[in-house]
Amino acid sequence: MSAVFNFTFVPWFRSVAPYIHKFRHQTFVIGLTGEAIAAGKLQSIVQDLALIQAMGVKIVLVHGFRPQVNEQLRAKGHEAKYSHGMRITDSVALDCAQEAAGQLRYEIEAAFSQGLPNTPMAGATVRVLSGNFITARPVGIVDGVDFQHSGVVRKVDVAGITRTLDMGALVLLSPFGFSPTGEAFNLAMEEVATSVALALQADKLIFITEIPGIRVHPEEPESEDNPIDTELPLADAEALLARLPPPQQPTDIGFYLQHCIKACKGGVARSHIIPFAVDGSLLLEIYVHDGIGTMVVDEKLEALREATPDDVGGILQLIEPFEKDGTLVKRSRTEIERDIDHYTIIEHDGVIFGCAALYPYPEAKTGEMAALTVSPQSQSQGDGEKLLKRIEQRARAMGLQSIFVLTTRTMHWFLKRGFQPVDPDWLPEARKRKYNWDRRSQVLVKKL
Ligand SMILES: CC(C)(COP(=O)(O)OP(=O)(O)OC[C@H]1O[C@@H](n2cnc3c(N)ncnc32)[C@H](O)[C@@H]1OP(=O)(O)O)[C@@H](O)C(=O)NCCC(=O)NCCS
Numbered sequence: 001m002s003a004v005f006n007f008t009f010v011p012w013f014r015s016v017a018p019y020i021h022k023f024r025h026q027t028f029v030i031g032l033t034g035e036a037i038a039a040g041k042l043q044s045i046v047q048d049l050a051l052i053q054a055m056g057v058k059i060v061l062v063h064g065f066r067p068q069v070n071e072q073l074r075a076k077g078h079e080a081k082y083s084h085g086m087r088i089t090d091s092v093a094l095d096c097a098q099e100a101a102g103q104l105r106y107e108i109e110a111a112f113s114q115g116l117p118n119t120p121m122a123g124a125t126v127r128v129l130s131g132n133f134i135t136a137r138p139v140g141i142v143d144g145v146d147f148q149h150s151g152v153v154r155k156v157d158v159a160g161i162t163r164t165l166d167m168g169a170l171v172l173l174s175p176f177g178f179s180p181t182g183e184a185f186n187l188a189m190e191e192v193a194t195s196v197a198l199a200l201q202a203d204k205l206i207f208i209t210e211i212p213g214i215r216v217h218p219e220e221p222e223s224e225d226n227p228i229d230t231e232l233p234l235a236d237a238e239a240l241l242a243r244l245p246p247p248q249q250p251t252d253i254g255f256y257l258q259h260c261i262k263a264c265k266g267g268v269a270r271s272h273i274i275p276f277a278v279d280g281s282l283l284l285e286i287y288v289h290d291g292i293g294t295m296v297v298d299e300k301l302e303a304l305r306e307a308t309p310d311d312v313g314g315i316l317q318l319i320e321p322f323e324k325d326g327t328l329v330k331r332s333r334t335e336i337e338r339d340i341d342h343y344t345i346i347e348h349d350g351v352i353f354g355c356a357a358l359y360p361y362p363e364a365k366t367g368e369m370a371a372l373t374v375s376p377q378s379q380s381q382g383d384g385e386k387l388l389k390r391i392e393q394r395a396r397a398m399g400l401q402s403i404f405v406l407t408t409r410t411m412h413w414f415l416k417r418g419f420q421p422v423d424p425d426w427l428p429e430a431r432k433r434k435y436n437w438d439r440r441s442q443v444l445v446k447k448l
Helices: 003-023 034-038 042-054 066-075 091-112 158-166 189-200 234-243 254-265 281-287 309-324 333-338 383-397 411-415 429-434
Strands: 027-032 058-063 134-138 151-156 170-173 176-178 184-186 204-209 231-233 270-275 294-297 303-306 343-348 351-361 366-374 402-407 420-422 442-447
Touching: 003 281, 003 351, 027 042, 027 189, 034 042, 034 066, 034 091, 034 204, 042 058, 042 091, 042 281, 058 091, 058 158, 058 189, 066 091, 091 170, 091 176, 091 184, 134 184, 134 189, 151 176, 151 184, 151 189, 158 170, 158 189, 189 204, 189 254, 204 254, 204 281, 231 234, 234 254, 234 294, 254 270, 254 294, 270 281, 303 383, 309 333, 309 343, 309 351, 309 366, 343 383, 351 383, 366 383, 383 402, 402 411, 411 420, 411 442
Parallel strands: 027 058, 027 204, 058 170, 134 176, 204 270, 231 294, 366 402
Antiparallel strands: 134 151, 176 184, 270 294, 303 343, 343 351, 351 366, 402 442, 420 442
16 A cells, blocks of 8 residues: 555544544434436435444435426326425325335335445445334415325424434435325425424434535526535525525525525524535535535534633644644643643634634733644635634733734734734743744734
């Protein structure tokens, strides 16, 4: 095996570790569109789900069947009928839906049963359990339109699903619900997934869809300057939905978004829209910092806060590469533990991405900003600046009139942000005694 492979694989695998630890024992509800299955993506998505489950995530998979039902209808010489963005399920459509659901369930169960050696499914033993977990009621007649056998979710059997998940099984749901009179109702996959996520208070709701996510300028066409917005705060998502026309079909911007918003408002902290067109999109969304689709979040997940003793390990991991290449001076674990109150960190999804410390010299009315670091994968997004601002706030709150830094390589970053070079003699006496003349760091000061 080549040394280059070791060099890339090991740090890459380690970078995923925080997410594996964080998501273990969490519950994800996945809404898999029928379009994804029609596009031939089932095998690869199932492989990724099996891997995610092996890493300790509890999974409820809800499949859709829009194109499959339409195909069956076409074969019977019938046309699909929609109104208000919902299918009108007459008795022929109900037959078609039952046939499509049966067929898809077999296909999904078969895909999860694979285990050939040398494939991603080797050794995966995923138990798939389905059941009558959803109680439904008819949509009824809306604005004079009779939706017949189309239903909406009335109740989710939370105890039943939880018990099945706790047994280690993956719960597979078709978009069907049953009424206490024994009638079957055709439901929308998106509604089932959202209702289940809400009822279980799942950690994530993820739709694997035909759209890539929501763009930064949602109503403008795709371009280099208009990428996918990877993190959409709930308030912005609601404002966007309010100004869009009511979504009618899955490719409309608001179609999945309306469900993400509903889930988010009901306590599901993160809802995602990701594309099935990108191979591995589930893994990219869950185990990579920025993800690939759009995540609707209850608040900005990037939390800037003062550090606690629990953060010592994360800080060490963050600054270590910069100590090794000489950008930062070496600090021991004991030193960081002792000084943890001086640190401010930026955390995202439980992982520390940035830190800085403030060492006050009250007698000289100044303080040193030290160990300013932003992880290479999230640099140039303004996190360095946010940390600097917070350190300035902390310094002001302590009554300090300036902050200073000692740097060998990052001088220009500080100069651009209002720091001025001074002679090392300027340093407070206590700091001057510790100044390493061999390192010949530049001293820069910013007046507050
Ligand atoms: C310096 C550092 C904290 C900035 O963090 P950041 O989150 O990328 O900062 P911001 O997003 O606020 O600013 C990014 C800008 O700074 C620039 N920048 C980054 N490192 C720089 C450096 N060493 N010198 C000059 N400019 C630098 C980037 O090019 C970017 O410019 P742009 O916006 O014009 O593209 C980060 O690069 C880092 O951790 N570096 C390694 C550790 C280090 O040098 N710490 C300082 C020790 S004294």
